[in-house]
Amino acid sequence: MSSNSDKGDILLEIKDLEVEGFSDEKWHDIVKGVDLTLRRGEVMGLIGESGAGKSTLGLAAMGFTQPGCRIRGGEINFDGIDLAKLSDVIKRRYWGTRMTYVAQSAAASFNPAHRLIAQTTASTVRSGAKSKEDAYQDARGLYAALSLPDPQNIGERYPHQVSGGQLQRVMTAMAMSPRPDLIIFDEPTTALDVTTQVEVLSAMREIVETFNTAAIYITHDLAVVAQMADFIKVLRYGKQVEEADTRSMLSTPKEAYTKSLWSVRSLEKEEQKGGQSFLSLKGIDASYGTIKVLHNVSIEVAKGTTVAVVGESGSGKSTTARVITGLLPQTAGSVEFDGKGLLKSLSERKKEEKRRIQMIYQMADTAMNPRQTVGEIIGRPLEFYLGIRGTQKSKRVLELLEMIELNGNFIQRLPGELSGGQKQRICIARALAAEPDLIICDEVTSALDQIVQEGILKLLMRLQMELGLTYLFITHDISTVKAISDQVVVMNQGEVVEQGQKTDVFQPPHPEYTKLLLSSVPEMDPDWLTNLNSGRREA
Amino acid sequence: MTENSDNYSAAGEVGAVLEKRTFWTRLKIDMKKSPWTARFGMLIILFYAIMAIFAPFIAPYGEAQVFATPYAPWSSEFIFGTDQIGRDIFSRLIYGARNTVGIAVATTLLAFLIGGAFGLIAAIDRSYIDQAFSRLVDVFMAIPSLIFALVLLSIFGSTVLNLIVIIAVLDSTRVFRLTRAVAINVVVMDYVEAARLRGEGLGWIMRKEILPNIMPPLIAEFGLRFCFVFLSIAALSFLGVGIQPPTADWGSMVRENASLIQFAQYDLKAGLTPLLPASAIALLTVAVNFVVDWFLHKTSGLGDEQ
Numbered sequence: 001m002s003s004n005s006d007k008g009d010i011l012l013e014i015k016d017l018e019v020e021g022f023s024d025e026k027w028h029d030i031v032k033g034v035d036l037t038l039r040r041g042e043v044m045g046l047i048g049e050s051g052a053g054k055s056t057l058g059l060a061a062m063g064f065t066q067p068g069c070r071i072r073g074g075e076i077n078f079d080g081i082d083l084a085k086l087s088d089v090i091k092r093r094y095w096g097t098r099m100t101y102v103a104q105s106a107a108a109s110f111n112p113a114h115r116l117i118a119q120t121t122a123s124t125v126r127s128g129a130k131s132k133e134d135a136y137q138d139a140r141g142l143y144a145a146l147s148l149p150d151p152q153n154i155g156e157r158y159p160h161q162v163s164g165g166q167l168q169r170v171m172t173a174m175a176m177s178p179r180p181d182l183i184i185f186d187e188p189t190t191a192l193d194v195t196t197q198v199e200v201l202s203a204m205r206e207i208v209e210t211f212n213t214a215a216i217y218i219t220h221d222l223a224v225v226a227q228m229a230d231f232i233k234v235l236r237y238g239k240q241v242e243e244a245d246t247r248s249m250l251s252t253p254k255e256a257y258t259k260s261l262w263s264v265r266s267l268e269k270e271e272q273k274g275g276q277s278f279l280s281l282k283g284i285d286a287s288y289g290t291i292k293v294l295h296n297v298s299i300e301v302a303k304g305t306t307v308a309v310v311g312e313s314g315s316g317k318s319t320t321a322r323v324i325t326g327l328l329p330q331t332a333g334s335v336e337f338d339g340k341g342l343l344k345s346l347s348e349r350k351k352e353e354k355r356r357i358q359m360i361y362q363m364a365d366t367a368m369n370p371r372q373t374v375g376e377i378i379g380r381p382l383e384f385y386l387g388i389r390g391t392q393k394s395k396r397v398l399e400l401l402e403m404i405e406l407n408g409n410f411i412q413r414l415p416g417e418l419s420g421g422q423k424q425r426i427c428i429a430r431a432l433a434a435e436p437d438l439i440i441c442d443e444v445t446s447a448l449d450q451i452v453q454e455g456i457l458k459l460l461m462r463l464q465m466e467l468g469l470t471y472l473f474i475t476h477d478i479s480t481v482k483a484i485s486d487q488v489v490v491m492n493q494g495e496v497v498e499q500g501q502k503t504d505v506f507q508p509p510h511p512e513y514t515k516l517l518l519s520s521v522p523e524m525d526p527d528w529l530t531n532l533n534s535g536r537r538e539a
Numbered sequence: 540m541t542e543n544s545d546n547y548s549a550a551g552e553v554g555a556v557l558e559k560r561t562f563w564t565r566l567k568i569d570m571k572k573s574p575w576t577a578r579f580g581m582l583i584i585l586f587y588a589i590m591a592i593f594a595p596f597i598a599p600y601g602e603a604q605v606f607a608t609p610y611a612p613w614s615s616e617f618i619f620g621t622d623q624i625g626r627d628i629f630s631r632l633i634y635g636a637r638n639t640v641g642i643a644v645a646t647t648l649l650a651f652l653i654g655g656a657f658g659l660i661a662a663i664d665r666s667y668i669d670q671a672f673s674r675l676v677d678v679f680m681a682i683p684s685l686i687f688a689l690v691l692l693s694i695f696g697s698t699v700l701n702l703i704v705i706i707a708v709l710d711s712t713r714v715f716r717l718t719r720a721v722a723i724n725v726v727v728m729d730y731v732e733a734a735r736l737r738g739e740g741l742g743w744i745m746r747k748e749i750l751p752n753i754m755p756p757l758i759a760e761f762g763l764r765f766c767f768v769f770l771s772i773a774a775l776s777f778l779g780v781g782i783q784p785p786t787a788d789w790g791s792m793v794r795e796n797a798s799l800i801q802f803a804q805y806d807l808k809a810g811l812t813p814l815l816p817a818s819a820i821a822l823l824t825v826a827v828n829f830v831v832d833w834f835l836h837k838t839s840g841l842g843d844e845q
Binding site: 022025071325326327347351354359361363366367368369370371380381384430434 | 728729730732733735736737738739747748751752839
């Protein structure tokens with residue numbers, strides 16, 4: 001990739017931009033004076049944790065603010081036009097034609113009632129840039145360029161008839177259709193599986209290069225941004241931390257904060273050999289209605305170890321957890337816990353058995369009742385399982401809060417007043433309150449920023465050491481697996497593909513699927529995607 | 540490695556901590572931002588409430604006190620005249636607030652208790668029980684409720700208790716549907732699953748996990764449902780099977796004095812008399828709707844825009 005200067009004229013120049021949002025009866029600063037320069041054909045990576053203001057800045061680059069926000073000051077100079085001063089009516093002429101936007105969740109952004117091709121070309125046709133026939137023809141070309149299957153006819157389908165990864169690519173085609181000068185990608189691959197992510201990333205990169213479009217790529221995944229961007233800007237608390245071209249940013253970050261972002265992936269755990277079997281699944285079959293989702297799944301978990309279950313969405317990893325907890329009774333096979341067989345359904349199991357197996361969910365937001373305070377959430381298992389009440393209970397709640405590195409100030413808070421990481425910590429405390437032996441962690445870190453992820457993983461490891469807990473850790477993120485697990489189970493389409501000690505599983509030779517999965521995990525090397533694609537093309 | 544991570548600490552992470560406000564300060568902020576329609580509505584409701592509670596102290600005469608002259612004209616002695624057997628209409632209007640509104644509130648509460656409980660159970664169950672309740676409700680809703688109520692009241696007799704129970708049961712069908720519909724969205728949340736995993740009973744899940752999260756639509760529905768209940772009671776009373784004499788009630792007052800409207804060409808005030816209880820009903824309905832509109836606007840998030 002080339003250096004900044006020879007890419008062409010300045011397309012977008014933002015000076016001292018300030019955006020504020022209204023909440024709780026006050027105006028709060030979201031973006032506090034950020035400068036930005038983007039030339040034609042350049043891709044800028046914008047990274048930062050949630051709440052850093054990166055999405056707000058991305059939208060503001062189009063002169064747009066979300067409801068409840070407003071631009072307070074600064075200039076947004078887009079090709080000679082100051083967007084900060086124009087009214088929405090005038091800006092609408094540029095939106096969807098000269099600048100376009102690719103949202104994080106394609107599934108939620110498409111209108112389910114219209115065919116894909118009509119949505120792809122809507123703004124192009126509306127603006128009168130192309131006739132309907134020309135725009136449709138062009139869209140089919142874009143589908144081909146984005147390596148969608150059957151590009152001539154896929155546009156005739158409705159959004160629910162294609163997969164998530166395909167939908168994300170159709171959305172990129174939509175953004176590309178009017179041949180914009182600028183595209184904003186707002187976390188476009190975050191919701192995708194790794195093997196799909198690779199395809200979408202390659203397609204996006206190729207099309208941006210082909211049409212020499214300028215783009216802003218917003219993400220919190222450093223490895224992804226390394227593949228896409230010419231230069232990277234790091235944001236924190238609405239301010240710029242650092243900006244540099246991708247290679248020097250990766251090799252020699254200057255600021256402490258940037259370094260800490262980079263170091264997250266170096267977390268490692270000493271592998272423990274599995275001892276006596278603590279939880280064992282034998283030949284489990286399970287189905288939702290008539291659809292069979294688990295086929296002969298057998299997993300062994302030793303006491304005091306962490307077993308990571310890896311797989312993509314639909315591989316049956318969460319279903320396995322539902323069978324263990326008794327939410328979904330299996331149709332065949334047995335679950336043994338601490339030497340005793342567990343009954344199939346939840347209502348038949350004893351309270352004591354329920355207490356010993358606790359679960360932590362992926363979305364801490366929905367795992368806590370928004371109308372209960374932290375004190376009530378953590379206090380309930382104490383009261384319910386252990387019969388602890390009154391001052392004993394408040395004392396124990398405080399102990400648990402300290403155990404997860406929070407303090408007494410949090411007791412009266414509602415879940416809505418916590419950050420993502422704090423929410424997940426409260427969920428961990430709720431599980432700990434029951435004094436369990438086995439904790440099932442269902443994608444507990446995948447909704448969190450990397451630096452927060454690291455904190456949560458460290459906490460889980462420390463708790464394991466102190467309390468001798470056993471974890472069944474469900475995840476799709478290979479770097480998390482490397483960091484935390486002792487044994488690894490790879491699942492695909494309801495079957496166990498590979499199972500064993502971490503070092504064995506990560507050493508070749510691999511079964512076909514494990515190989516694909518492992519090679520699809522982005523690495524912090526700007527050439528990784530290029531090498532991978534050329535490697536795969538040869539093979 | 541983490542020492543230099545810009546002093547990361549879990550407790551220091553930024554959450555959108557809301558300022559702790561007492562109920563009264565929050566109420567004050569809400570009231571300040573309320574539109575005039577809502578303020579008008581609340582004022583009217585407050586006025587009715589005072590009338591209902593302090594009726595014996597405000598009304599100049601007793602509810603069933605009979606005077607010598609029936610159909611007396613408006614005068615300083617009888618502000619709105621007297622009715623067909625010589626009872627003071629002004630006093631009966633004030634007592635009517637107590638009876639009509641009181642019964643309507645009791646009926647609506649009962650309707651919510653029945654409809655809400657069964658709606659929650661159906662939403663949690665989502666199988667046989669849900670099917671049984673929902674189809675039963677379909678059957679009830681297929682029969683026009685006013686006629687159904689008329690039939691039931693003539694079978695069981697028009698006592699106040701029967702009136703409350705019958706209208707409550709008939710109206711609970713709609714509450715059931717609403718509760719079930721909104722609760723279904725909450726039942727699928729992970730925290731409900733977490734409560735189930737913990738082994739919590741049905742009562743806890745209904746009261747603690749689901750109910751607090753579906754309150755706003757239910758409160759709005761309570762206001763609207765109250766209006767409908769109120770109107771059906773008035774209609775039934777007008778038809779003669781509702782609240783029975785001598786209890787003062789607006790619906791029957793309209794019926795009893797309806798013939799006076801023919802005399803409007805001779806004495807305008809006498810013609811207005813039957814319209815007084817009718818407008819009392821209309822005014823309260825409009826007022827409640829104003830307040831409900833505002834509440835819905837506020838809780839639906841539409842109110843966040845400036």
